[in-house]
Amino acid sequence: MVEPNLNDELLDAAIMDEGVAAELLAPGNGNPRPSSWRLYWRRLKKRPAALVGTIIFCVFLFLAVFGPWVAPYDYQTQNVKVRLDAPSVAHPFGADQFGRDIFSRIIVGTRNIFLIGGFGTLVAVVIGTAIGLASGYVGGTSDEVVMRLLDVLLSFPSLLLALVLLSTVGPSNFNLVLVVAILYIPMVARVVRSMVLDLKNKEFVEAARVRGEKRSYILFREILPNSLPPLLVEASMRFSYSIFLVASLGYLGLGVQPPSPDWGLQINDARNFLPIAPWLLLFPACTIAVLVVSTNLMSDGLRQVMLPGGGRN
Amino acid sequence: MLRFILRRLGFMVLTVILASIIIFWATTVLPGDVATMVLGRFATPQAKAKLRTELGLDKPIAVQYSTWLGKYARGDWGKSVSTDTAVRPVVFQRLRNSFMLAIVAFALYVPLGILLGLVAALKRNTWLDNSISVGSLAFIGLPEFVSGVILITIFAVELKWLPSQSAIDPQSTFVQAFPYLILPAITVALTSLAYVVRMTRSSTVDVLQMDYVRTANLKGLTPRRVLFTHVLRNSLLPTITVVAIGIGWLIGGLIVTESVYDYPGIGRLLLFAIQRRDLQLIQATALLIVIIYVVANLVADILYAVLNPRIRYQ
Numbered sequence A: 001m002v003e004p005n006l007n008d009e010l011l012d013a014a015i016m017d018e019g020v021a022a023e024l025l026a027p028g029n030g031n032p033r034p035s036s037w038r039l040y041w042r043r044l045k046k047r048p049a050a051l052v053g054t055i056i057f058c059v060f061l062f063l064a065v066f067g068p069w070v071a072p073y074d075y076q077t078q079n080v081k082v083r084l085d086a087p088s089v090a091h092p093f094g095a096d097q098f099g100r101d102i103f104s105r106i107i108v109g110t111r112n113i114f115l116i117g118g119f120g121t122l123v124a125v126v127i128g129t130a131i132g133l134a135s136g137y138v139g140g141t142s143d144e145v146v147m148r149l150l151d152v153l154l155s156f157p158s159l160l161l162a163l164v165l166l167s168t169v170g171p172s173n174f175n176l177v178l179v180v181a182i183l184y185i186p187m188v189a190r191v192v193r194s195m196v197l198d199l200k201n202k203e204f205v206e207a208a209r210v211r212g213e214k215r216s217y218i219l220f221r222e223i224l225p226n227s228l229p230p231l232l233v234e235a236s237m238r239f240s241y242s243i244f245l246v247a248s249l250g251y252l253g254l255g256v257q258p259p260s261p262d263w264g265l266q267i268n269d270a271r272n273f274l275p276i277a278p279w280l281l282l283f284p285a286c287t288i289a290v291l292v293v294s295t296n297l298m299s300d301g302l303r304q305v306m307l308p309g310g311g312r313n
Numbered sequence B: 001m002l003r004f005i006l007r008r009l010g011f012m013v014l015t016v017i018l019a020s021i022i023i024f025w026a027t028t029v030l031p032g033d034v035a036t037m038v039l040g041r042f043a044t045p046q047a048k049a050k051l052r053t054e055l056g057l058d059k060p061i062a063v064q065y066s067t068w069l070g071k072y073a074r075g076d077w078g079k080s081v082s083t084d085t086a087v088r089p090v091v092f093q094r095l096r097n098s099f100m101l102a103i104v105a106f107a108l109y110v111p112l113g114i115l116l117g118l119v120a121a122l123k124r125n126t127w128l129d130n131s132i133s134v135g136s137l138a139f140i141g142l143p144e145f146v147s148g149v150i151l152i153t154i155f156a157v158e159l160k161w162l163p164s165q166s167a168i169d170p171q172s173t174f175v176q177a178f179p180y181l182i183l184p185a186i187t188v189a190l191t192s193l194a195y196v197v198r199m200t201r202s203s204t205v206d207v208l209q210m211d212y213v214r215t216a217n218l219k220g221l222t223p224r225r226v227l228f229t230h231v232l233r234n235s236l237l238p239t240i241t242v243v244a245i246g247i248g249w250l251i252g253g254l255i256v257t258e259s260v261y262d263y264p265g266i267g268r269l270l271l272f273a274i275q276r277r278d279l280q281l282i283q284a285t286a287l288l289i290v291i292i293y294v295v296a297n298l299v300a301d302i303l304y305a306v307l308n309p310r311i312r313y314q
Helices: A003-016 A018-025 A033-045 A048-070 A102-138 A140-154 A158-169 A173-199 A203-211 A215-251 A263-273 A279-306 B002-029 B034-039 B045-055 B061-074 B087-122 B127-140 B144-158 B174-208 B211-218 B223-235 B237-261 B266-275 B279-307
Strands: none
Touching: A033 A048, A033 A279, A048 A102, A048 A279, A102 A140, A102 A173, A102 A215, A102 A263, A102 A279, A140 A173, A140 B002, A158 A173, A158 A215, A158 B002, A158 B237, A158 B266, A158 B279, A173 A215, A203 A215, A215 A263, A215 A279, A215 B144, A215 B237, A263 A279, A263 B144, A279 B127, A279 B144, B002 B061, B002 B279, B061 B279, B087 B127, B087 B174, B087 B223, B087 B237, B087 B266, B087 B279, B127 B174, B144 B174, B144 B237, B174 B223, B174 B237, B211 B223, B223 B237, B237 B266, B237 B279, B266 B279
16 A cells, blocks of 8 residues: 555655655665655655644643643642632633632643543554454454454444443543543454455565465564554544543543543533633633644644555545 | 345344344443442342342343343333333433434535535635645544533623523424524534535545546536536545444534533433433433434445445445
8 A cells, every 4th residue: 555655755755855765765775664754754744734733742742741740730739819710820721610720730631631542542453453463364254253243333423332331330540441442443453454455465475475484474574564554543543532532521521530630521610610710611622622633633644644645534 | 236235234233233232231231230229239138139120130131131122122111210200202302302403413514514625625725725624624623512612602601692501491392492403503513514524525636636527627518517517426425425424423422512502312311311320211322322323324325325336236
């Protein structure tokens, strides 16, 4: 999928930047992979929207890791004097009904969203990849059965399945990770499987088979590395949906539980104070919007950069 | 064609049955002792045992499941623990309300989405296309509860044009409910709108580059004629699929939106059931939503096959 377009892009790159192209085309450069990452970066830089999305995403990632040290106040310290105060220099996003600093709560809340969405997506990618590789490579009836079962999971609207599962196991960070993983396993497995079906009859895989390579070598050293670009694109898309999902569940009261700061929950709490203190609601709402939009811009950019010619829609 | 439909129908029935197993398993097996959940931790063992017999929980799990599914198919959906009324009439009444909301949203986003997508495709790589494309990407990512509260802040709290809450009488007619449907419908429509725009744009761009379109242009047909008789027929096909797949999003969006506006639809009912741990109500509502979703997908598949002979004769 990626291969046929690579040469055109190399020529493009050659016209644009002789240094990189020379490096890419240099004889004896036996391992093309690090260079193709460079190529991806080069193409990404030409897309301002995707670049901005990536940068904002990285800022949030930084906040998720270092949030508690960056935040100006402790996220649960209550200061009665500033209850429902409007945004000011001391409290840039204002203070909530308990006098807690909203700016700090948003910063600290970043971590939960990233942890749940990130780990959920990671688990889904690992298990989904395993299922997709095995099912696609073995093929036949077992493949058909596995795919039909995954279709059943896909026949639930994802929010509905999440609600039904969470309503019984109860909301906790661990359960949220599991639910995100269960929702996204079928989607990841489908993408990997279609790549396997596409690749398993290609000449280089055939060659490995004829050489007498072991099945595990063929799967993990030949097929998997070549499925990486679409897998990465799918993973970044899943991650951006998982932010959406975790925030929505938080709003519905089935996500991160208080007193942990959660954006969705903050918005739900803030609705009662809407007429007198709209900033309680607007700042977390805008934060979610900015994060989700920038993640979307980034994953859309990744798709255009790594799967030129469309890939899957 | 008939074989195609029958095959799809078979898969649909299988999917619904498997989905019902998942719902039943998740609501009955996972949570542990239902009797304790309903009666509370301090209920006497005798009371719990009596309730278990009443609910048929003393029987093997397979028997419980088949009894439940059989009753469901026959329309006996049980009694709700939290409202102490029969489940089915409530669910169908709320379903009707959700349909009203969905129809208004549908009427908003499908025509508007196709229009914007076409404009973006025809004015490709201009500022207009760029702003439509980036804007739609932004709206795809905006959770309904975020766009919902922003819309409420602007149109209900600041401008006072529309009501901020839609907690209407569940039995209101469409005309009575309409003013309360506008803001929720816009909220639901925004996400789906973005999908339709993006799909219409990308498929129209593809079709515009095809040889037969160039031929049509070169033989001197008016641009309008080329667009309406040659381009649209092919470029709108994928849009139909996206509208169908979008029904899943629409349902998810309805659950959140109804909760934002307190609108008495099926999504709000499901959340109510979950908050009250009302298992009968959760099962009935969840399975009904799955059935609607699966049927909608089937209809879309058939429609697609009718419009696209290549699929039909595979």
